[in-house]
Amino acid sequence: MTATARKSFHAIKAEMARRIAERVWAPGALIPGEEVLAVEFGCARATVNRALQELARGGVLVRKRKAGTRVALHPMREARFVIPIVRQEIENKGGAYQFRLVSNVVEKAPACVTKRLGITKAKDMLHVRCLHLSDEKPYQYEDRWINLDAVPAIRHETFETVSPNEWLVTHSPFSQAEIVFHAGLADPDEADMLDLGVNDPVFVIERLTYLPQKPITFVRMIHPGSHRMVTKL
Amino acid sequence: MTATARKSFHAIKAEMARRIAERVWAPGALIPGEEVLAVEFGCARATVNRALQELARGGVLVRKRKAGTRVALHPMREARFVIPIVRQEIENKGGAYQFRLVSNVVEKAPACVTKRLGITKAKDMLHVRCLHLSDEKPYQYEDRWINLDAVPAIRHETFETVSPNEWLVTHSPFSQAEIVFHAGLADPDEADMLDLGVNDPVFVIERLTYLPQKPITFVRMIHPGSHRMVTKL
């Protein structure tokens, strides 16, 4: 490392990842301490520390003070899915985006919705349904309930140019969210919207967002079953 | 903070997250530089840097050299799903885990499988199918093809006590993986295994794993459609 070759934590991280992948460091095994590794790699302990911390955060290493660092026994890697705004998702795939507002009314939310949002008593909420299209073909049907107490300003939005999702993203912050994926069968409403037969499979993404102590919105985003969510790691 | 109160990057990160959530720093806005923030928070630039980097990695900030740091315009938060080993998943939910080996043979892999694995010509592969049960009820049906060139040792494994997934996790490293989620209809085979009617919806997780230039395995993990994958953020 005389002139140029400062060891970067990237390189060190990669080398350690290799050792883990190739079983040089076996699952469950205790690996050398930071000082030792720092000497081995010819760098400062802080550099090794950063590499180790990132690997630990990725789940391939488990670290405990005094006990040392060991290779995770079950590297149950986590898959990260980005859930982009539909428009971006469609445009990224090269489709032409359009959306159609299906309905936009204030009405009593059904129990299944209020329950999910942690609201105990029946309540008027804004119910917005719309359809997102890619190249004129139905791509996603969005069925959303919005808590007017949390975002009163949305009451007067017409959603002629912005979708409710985009409106909320730019106007309403949230601090917590819950996302659920599951499979289901298209109900008549959904089938009609998505040009599917009744009882065709659908891929459902549900999202709940909250501010501390204040539910904001509950959405069901329904895709044809053939929709694929892909991630690489 | 004279004596004890060293500002931790955690506190700083939390405060900055609050400012973003509460729109003190609006989406798209340029936030102060590291030096400025360091002065404001009364800490070293490195500490601010760490907080900023973590927020950037989480997607709420976008950083560019010289240009500065700004709040992400579309905080298209990423959802992180841990895909645990089925046994753990079931046991975590309090179920009693069992698994049944359905078949375990070496045979010609169909084109749809070899293609996904990037193998051009027809090839003998190990085809293992098994069923994972929670409290004696079918939970997941696993249909797996394994490249014997990549893991020759697996040929003689009987899978009487370990599931193929667990065997591979502990015996075969991988460096890359691809995961796909989608919804489908149960075919007769799957319906039979999972105690479903034909044409009931199923939730399918497909996973491909590789070493550089060497495909290892392709799995389809099929759940009843009611299966819910949940994540919070």
Next chain:
DNA sequence: TGACATAATATGTATATACATAATAATGGT
């Protein structure tokens, strides 16, 4: 022996400093 205090140790974090790098802004020549 057993309970409890104490030392040893690996990781965790903060800091000052220095230099690297990318991208923009300013500059100057044609």
Next chain:
DNA sequence: ACCATTATTATGTATATACATATTATGTCA
């Protein structure tokens, strides 16, 4: 005006040092 060169600037990274903290190992006293 236009283009290329150079300066400036914000972030990115490495390092030595110091101290914090969690946890294990050890030693002491009853």
